[in-house]
Amino acid sequence: MCASPPSPDMAESSSELLARIRVHGAVPRHIAIIMDGNGRWARERHMPRAFGHRSGMKAVREVVEGALEAGVEWLSLFAFSQENWQRPETEVSALMSLLEEYIAREAAELAQQGVRVYVHGDLSRLTPAAANAVRRVMEQTVTGNRLGLNLFISYGGRAELVRATRQLAADVAAGRLTADAITEDEISARLYTAGCPDPDLLIRTSGEQRLSNFLLWQVAYAELFISSLYWPDFDRHALYGAISDFQRRDRRFGRVST
Numbered sequence: 001m002c003a004s005p006p007s008p009d010m011a012e013s014s015s016e017l018l019a020r021i022r023v024h025g026a027v028p029r030h031i032a033i034i035m036d037g038n039g040r041w042a043r044e045r046h047m048p049r050a051f052g053h054r055s056g057m058k059a060v061r062e063v064v065e066g067a068l069e070a071g072v073e074w075l076s077l078f079a080f081s082q083e084n085w086q087r088p089e090t091e092v093s094a095l096m097s098l099l100e101e102y103i104a105r106e107a108a109e110l111a112q113q114g115v116r117v118y119v120h121g122d123l124s125r126l127t128p129a130a131a132n133a134v135r136r137v138m139e140q141t142v143t144g145n146r147l148g149l150n151l152f153i154s155y156g157g158r159a160e161l162v163r164a165t166r167q168l169a170a171d172v173a174a175g176r177l178t179a180d181a182i183t184e185d186e187i188s189a190r191l192y193t194a195g196c197p198d199p200d201l202l203i204r205t206s207g208e209q210r211l212s213n214f215l216l217w218q219v220a221y222a223e224l225f226i227s228s229l230y231w232p233d234f235d236r237h238a239l240y241g242a243i244s245d246f247q248r249r250d251r252r253f254g255r256v257s258t
C-alpha cells in the first residue's frame, strides 16, 4: 500500500511557505488560537503536565514571530480559561508561575519587536504577582505597533458577554443609550476586543473540535482550522500551513461565490 503524499504545505520549507503566503496576499488580519494539548504532550513523554505547559512557551514564541513575519496584525491566544480554575491547585499555580516567567523573559523582546500586549479576562482572580506581571507587560509594550497580541487569561466568552450586557444596561439606565440604539457595533464596543477586527482564522491544536467558550461573539465568521499537533509541537511552519489553507477558502459570508 502506498503512503499518501505529503500535503504541498508540509513538503515546503517554512521560508518557501512564507514566500507563497506573502505572494498570495490575503493574510488573515487576525488569528485566534486555542492552544491545546500540553497535558497529552507531556503524558506521551511520561512527564508531569506542568512540563507540557512549560514546553508550550516555545510555541508561543514561534507563533508570535511567525505572525510578525507573515504580516498578521492581531494574534489572540487562549492561555487560561475561566473553567481552568477548576484544575488541581498544583497545576493552576504552575500555570500562573509560567505566566510570570513568560512575561519576565519575553516582555523586553516583545517591545523591541513592536508587539503590543493586551491581557483580557477576569484578572481579579490572579495572584498579586501575576497581576503585577500582566500590568508590567502591558505598560512595557504600549508603543508596539506591528502586532497586537491579545492574551486571554481567566477568560470565558459567556462571561465576556455578561460583562458587556451589564455595561449596556448601565448605559441605558443612566440615559446614555436607548434600548433601540443597541446594535451589534455597540455590543462589540463593550467586549475586551473592542477596536480589533474579528478573527478571520481560528486555530485549535490537539485535534479537539470545539470552541471551549472562546470568543463566542467574535468568531461568528472565522474560518476554523483544527491542527492535530499538540500545542508544544506547533511552530511557525504549522502557522504558515494554517494561513496557506485559509488562503484557499471561499469566504462567502452568506452570499454566493463570486
Ligand code: IPE
Binding pocket: 035, 036, 037, 038, 039, 040, 041, 079, 080, 081, 084, 095, 206, 231
Ligand atoms: C492547554 O493544554 C493549556 C491550558 C488549557 C491551560 P491542556 O492543559 O488543556 O492539555 P490537554 O488538553 O490536557 O492535553
Ligand code: IPE
Binding pocket: 034, 035, 036, 037, 078, 079, 080, 081, 084, 208, 210, 212
Ligand atoms: C481550552 O482548553 C482553554 C485553553 C486552551 C486555555 P481546555 O483544555 O481547557 O478545553 P476543554 O476542557 O478540552 O474543552
Ligand code: MG
Binding pocket: 036, 037, 038
Ligand atoms: Mg486541553
